[in-house]
Amino acid sequence: MPPDATALSRTLVSAGVEGAGVSEEALGVLARVPTDAVAGALAALAEDGYSFLVDLFVTDSGEALELTYHLRSFGTDDEVFVRAVAGHGAEVPSVWETHPAALYAEREAAEMFGLSFPGHPNPKRLLTTDEIGEPPLLKSVPLRAHHEVARPGIVRVAPEPSQEDEG
Amino acid sequence: MTADQVKRAADAIAAEGTLVAPKVPTGLRRVPGGVDALATEHLVVNMGPQHPSTHGVLHILLELDGEEIIAAEASLGYLHRGIEKLAEHRRYHQIGTLLDRADYVSGFHTEWAYSMAVERLAEIEVPARAEWIRALMSELNRIASHLLWLGTFGMDTGAMGPFLYIMRDREALLDIFETVSGARMMFNYVRPGGVVMDFPLQAEPLIRAFLDTWDGYLDEYHDLLTGNEIFRPRVKGIGVIPRSTAVAFGMTGACLRGSGLPWDLRKTRPYGPYAELDFEVPLGTTGDNWDRYMVRMEEMRWAARLARQLLDGLPEGDFTAKVPKVLRPPAGEVYAAVESPRGELGVHILSDGSDVPYRLRLRSPALFNLSVVDEVLPGSLIADAVVTVGSLDIVLGEIDR
Numbered sequence: 001m002p003p004d005a006t007a008l009s010r011t012l013v014s015a016g017v018e019g020a021g022v023s024e025e026a027l028g029v030l031a032r033v034p035t036d037a038v039a040g041a042l043a044a045l046a047e048d049g050y051s052f053l054v055d056l057f058v059t060d061s062g063e064a065l066e067l068t069y070h071l072r073s074f075g076t077d078d079e080v081f082v083r084a085v086a087g088h089g090a091e092v093p094s095v096w097e098t099h100p101a102a103l104y105a106e107r108e109a110a111e112m113f114g115l116s117f118p119g120h121p122n123p124k125r126l127l128t129t130d131e132i133g134e135p136p137l138l139k140s141v142p143l144r145a146h147h148e149v150a151r152p153g154i155v156r157v158a159p160e161p162s163q164e165d166e167g
Numbered sequence: 168m169t170a171d172q173v174k175r176a177a178d179a180i181a182a183e184g185t186l187v188a189p190k191v192p193t194g195l196r197r198v199p200g201g202v203d204a205l206a207t208e209h210l211v212v213n214m215g216p217q218h219p220s221t222h223g224v225l226h227i228l229l230e231l232d233g234e235e236i237i238a239a240e241a242s243l244g245y246l247h248r249g250i251e252k253l254a255e256h257r258r259y260h261q262i263g264t265l266l267d268r269a270d271y272v273s274g275f276h277t278e279w280a281y282s283m284a285v286e287r288l289a290e291i292e293v294p295a296r297a298e299w300i301r302a303l304m305s306e307l308n309r310i311a312s313h314l315l316w317l318g319t320f321g322m323d324t325g326a327m328g329p330f331l332y333i334m335r336d337r338e339a340l341l342d343i344f345e346t347v348s349g350a351r352m353m354f355n356y357v358r359p360g361g362v363v364m365d366f367p368l369q370a371e372p373l374i375r376a377f378l379d380t381w382d383g384y385l386d387e388y389h390d391l392l393t394g395n396e397i398f399r400p401r402v403k404g405i406g407v408i409p410r411s412t413a414v415a416f417g418m419t420g421a422c423l424r425g426s427g428l429p430w431d432l433r434k435t436r437p438y439g440p441y442a443e444l445d446f447e448v449p450l451g452t453t454g455d456n457w458d459r460y461m462v463r464m465e466e467m468r469w470a471a472r473l474a475r476q477l478l479d480g481l482p483e484g485d486f487t488a489k490v491p492k493v494l495r496p497p498a499g500e501v502y503a504a505v506e507s508p509r510g511e512l513g514v515h516i517l518s519d520g521s522d523v524p525y526r527l528r529l530r531s532p533a534l535f536n537l538s539v540v541d542e543v544l545p546g547s548l549i550a551d552a553v554v555t556v557g558s559l560d561i562v563l564g565e566i567d568r
Contacts, residue, residue: 025500026499026500026501027500027501027502051414051415052414053417054513055513055528055530057515057528070515074414074430077435099415099417100415100416100538100542101417101535101538103541104534104535104537105417122240126243126244127243127247127568128244128247129244136249136252137251143252143253143255143256
């Protein structure tokens with residue numbers, strides 16, 4: 001059941017979220033908000049019944065990172081998406097207080113894309129370790145490493161840094 | 168729980184008012200800040216990653232005050248293989264093999280979610296026969312997955328015996344999978360457009376033989392575990408997850424239904440042939456380990472009934488649509504989800520029109536189900552933590568990806 005785009009935009013405006021643009025796209029009803037308004041927008045939507053965070057989808061468009069919060073309301077049985085665009089290494093306020101499901105999702109987004117979420121109570125890595133280097137899901141990070149990890153006693157020839165990723 | 172009891176539970180929830188989930192709790196029991204350093208007299212204990220009750224390589228840090236848990240934190244990533252990054256470098260037909268390694272216990276569901284996403288993106292019309300075969304295999308896979316959970320859950324509570332019976336009976340299902348798809352796990356059978364080969368004639372008698380004996384098997388498990396005087400106190404009233412907590416932490420599947428919210432994608436977002444089938448969704452009431460146990464036991468009974476309906480009504484026709492060898496879906500974005508044995512398994516694909524996805528994300532139900540341990544384990548005893556984690560039915564391959 002698709003929700004009403006105008007009703008969603010009214011909710012965001014009455015919560016004082018400035019600069020939100022609501023449109024209906026192939027994915028569903030999607031509200032674009034500025035990065036610093038994400039927490040406010042999600043809090044307003046949680047008041048409105050969208051208290052279930054299905055997922056946090058992050059993608060690297062090359063120039064910037066796009067964060068898509070997928071929300072669901074069990075009361076009205078519909079779903080909305082909230083999208084914010086952040087620069088590389090940007091700070092996006094944590095939404096865990098209204099949507100605790102973001103606790104793990106934000107930790108994963110942080111390590112995979114090099115974001116940080118101020119306000120997160122436990123901003124550790126979730127799936128990787130510090131040795132992994134650059135955030136792996138960035139488009140600038142190749143699939144194959146430039147250098148193999150040196151292990152004591154094992155001599156290996158490192159591939160040339162110019163070697164192209166297999167694509 | 169009999170069918171009557173299930174219906175009564177559903178009626179009670181309907182009368183109470185509501186599918187409306189309560190507001191998010193204002194104050195969590197404690198700020199989920201993880202485990203403190205060894206500054207106090209509390210003891211920090213590593214449970215796992217090599218512990219028989221962690222169902223894979225889960226590592227939980229427990230801060231203990233005697234036997235009582237003060238704080239808990241899951242430490243993940245031991246099985247991280249970078250499936251999402253690899254998927255950005257593989258063509259659409261090659262990705263099914265990767266995703267099979269995510270949730271290796273219920274491969275048909277993961278393949279179906281991925282195929283559904285690609286089909287919506289590329290606007291492929293799937294033949295009815297393919298959808299019915301997918302649903303049939305998914306329901307049998309649901310039984311196999313729940314059986315593996317049931318055996319290990321029994322072992323978590325100290326019951327060694329049921330595991331042996333369950334593995335014996337699960338063997339029949341694996342033989343069926345092998346007959347249909349050629350593999351006992353990681354099938355790569357469901358592909359964008361349909362299934363890779365037609366449902367073989369010799370599989371039908373195997374499935375019918377299994378379904379004829381299945382109710383007897385299930386009653387045997389009930390005799391072994393459900394009425395057991397040692398088992399019941401270990402699960403009843405332990406590991407309570409209130410409905411508001413389950414919603415707040417993004418739990419889905421049997422964990423959410425055990426807490427009393429009737430949300431099942433097969434009913435609420437019908438996909439494949441589920442709108443035409445007759446089935447009920449079992450529900451719990453309080454959200455303790457017992458409710459999650461009973462919901463899964465009852466789901467297995469319904470899965471077998473669904474499998475029989477699907478086998479009886481299997482339509483004739485093509486088993487796959489015509490799909491190009493190199494698939495280039497138009498630029499766009501799509502989210503598709505199925506109800507896997509663990510919950511809502513979603514695949515989110517962003518396409519730029521090329522032959523590989525620009526970005527593929529697997530929404531792992533077990534990751535969100537597991538995230539609740541930081542909240543529910545504190546306050547319980549260390550022996551109960553083993554049972555509570557077992558009742559969540561996690562698969563680490565899908566959590567770590």
